[in-house]
Amino acid sequence: MKIKYSFLITLSLVFFASGCNLFNNAPDVSDIEVESDLIPFYEELFAIPPENTDEYTEELQKKYGDYFTAYCEGIIGVGKPGNKEFSENLGRFLSYKPNKEVFDTCRKVFSEHRKEKIHKELIQAFKYYKHYYPEMSVPDLYLHISGFNESMVVDSGWVSVSVEKYLGRNCIFYEWLGTPKYLRTQMFPERVVPDVMRAIAMTEYAYNDSIDDLISQMVYHGKILLFVKHTIPDIPDTLLFGYSEKEMKWCDKNEEFMWSSMVEHKHLFSTDQMLIRKYIGPAPFTSVFGQESPGRTGRYIGYQIMKSWMEEHPDKSFRDMMQASDPHRILSQAKYRP
Numbered sequence: 001m002k003i004k005y006s007f008l009i010t011l012s013l014v015f016f017a018s019g020c021n022l023f024n025n026a027p028d029v030s031d032i033e034v035e036s037d038l039i040p041f042y043e044e045l046f047a048i049p050p051e052n053t054d055e056y057t058e059e060l061q062k063k064y065g066d067y068f069t070a071y072c073e074g075i076i077g078v079g080k081p082g083n084k085e086f087s088e089n090l091g092r093f094l095s096y097k098p099n100k101e102v103f104d105t106c107r108k109v110f111s112e113h114r115k116e117k118i119h120k121e122l123i124q125a126f127k128y129y130k131h132y133y134p135e136m137s138v139p140d141l142y143l144h145i146s147g148f149n150e151s152m153v154v155d156s157g158w159v160s161v162s163v164e165k166y167l168g169r170n171c172i173f174y175e176w177l178g179t180p181k182y183l184r185t186q187m188f189p190e191r192v193v194p195d196v197m198r199a200i201a202m203t204e205y206a207y208n209d210s211i212d213d214l215i216s217q218m219v220y221h222g223k224i225l226l227f228v229k230h231t232i233p234d235i236p237d238t239l240l241f242g243y244s245e246k247e248m249k250w251c252d253k254n255e256e257f258m259w260s261s262m263v264e265h266k267h268l269f270s271t272d273q274m275l276i277r278k279y280i281g282p283a284p285f286t287s288v289f290g291q292e293s294p295g296r297t298g299r300y301i302g303y304q305i306m307k308s309w310m311e312e313h314p315d316k317s318f319r320d321m322m323q324a325s326d327p328h329r330i331l332s333q334a335k336y337r338p
Contacts, residue, residue: 026233029127036126036138038119040110041071042145042163046103050095053087067142067158075146075153075160093147102145102173106163110143114189121193121232128231129197132318141196148177152195154203159196166192182284182295186242194228194239201227205322214298215268217280219327222302226310230318241303247294255304255338258289258297268331309334 041064048056060068061081072078078089093099119141126138142160153160167173169184179187201224209216229240237248251258262268265288267275278287279298286297310321312335324330 027128027131029124029131032127032130034123034126034130034138036119036123037140038115038122038143039140040115040143041067041160042103042106042143046094046100046145048090048094050091053091053094057081057087057090067155067160070153070155071142071144071160075144075150075162077149099145099147102147102164105167105171105173106145109167109189110163115143118189118192122196125193125197125231128233129200132230139200148173152199154199159199161192161196180284183282185244190239194232194235197228197231198224208325211327212273212276213269213271213327214262214276214279215331216327217276218268218298218302219305219330220302221280221299222304222306223322225299225303226306226318227322241300242296243294250293251297251300254289254293255301258293258301259336259338261288262301269328304338305331305334305336308336 044060048060057068058081064071069081072086072090073080076093078093079086122141129136130138137157139155140158142158143163144160145164146162148164149162151162151165164173165187166189168188169181169186171184171187174184174187205220205223205227207217207220225240229235232240237243238245241248241251243251262279267279267288270276276298280296283295285291286293286295289297306321309324309330310316310318312333313320316324
């Protein structure tokens with residue numbers, strides 16, 4: 001089995017502000033039917049007696065097949081089911097006290113009501129996904145515990161999410177692990193569905209680093225944000241960009257200043273990876289704009305550029321936008337003027 005894409009999600013957040021007005025007329029998807037299961041795999045796994053894994057893991061292997069193998073080998077690293085030390089390694093993982101504490105917390109945070117809500121939101125997002133990509137299959141969503149390793153893994157038939165990465169910004173585990181506060185603000189259950197759609201977008205549209213400059217990164221992340229916006233049209237700006245209301249207001253107020261600064265300092269076509277990370281990477285603020293700014297402002301500007309591109313090309317579809325190549329040409333065609 002080949003896992004298509006796996007990565008550590010590093011978005012940011014905070015709760016809900018007013019939604020952005022990109023789509024006042026989202027397509028009607030009420031007649032689109034999709035089938036996607038939400039499978040709380042971690043609950044079934046941690047119900048196994050650690051001292052008697054052989055009997056139960058054989059059943060899980062039959063039930064979940066390639067997913068179970070991928071989880072054991074790639075996510076928690078206990079080896080391939082059936083290997084010599086597999087049962088011992090898995091038993092050690094299940095009996096490890098911190099993992100049991102994490103499991104108990106996950107069960108509380110991801111209550112039946114919470115899982116039902118996530119599933120409902122996911123089905124709605126997948127309806128929009130099928131509207132734009134009718135030929136694509138819709139994956140199932142697995143919930144797993146990884147020991148704070150992988151946040152999300154994507155395969156052709158499933159997406160699997162580490163629930164321990166979404167326990168709320170005040171979760172004591174994150175403090176114990178030394179997780180920076182600016183990252184903790186993104187670690188709450190409402191992020192699951194946007195993160196799933198972001199993961200699908202990044203899987204289908206891998207970054208082309210043949211010309212890896214700042215504008216190429218900005219355009220790429222702008223496209224990914226627009227993908228999430230198209231599949232969750234009513235998503236609030238704060239949830240889309242991963243900002244607090246204060247951070248969102250700062251970006252909206254300073255959009256022209258940020259763009260002018262990038263142009264003036266000739267940063268757009270820089271291939272300096274350290275400079276690119278200052279604009280694109282997760283951080284408490286964007287250092288070139290000062291400590292009042294939020295991090296990842298390059299993604300925010302990239303979104304505005306791609307939004308402008310779509311407005312300049314009303315004859316082009318959303319998929320045309322996603323498939324458009326040559327970020328330098330896209331920038332020229334967007335005629336972006338904040």
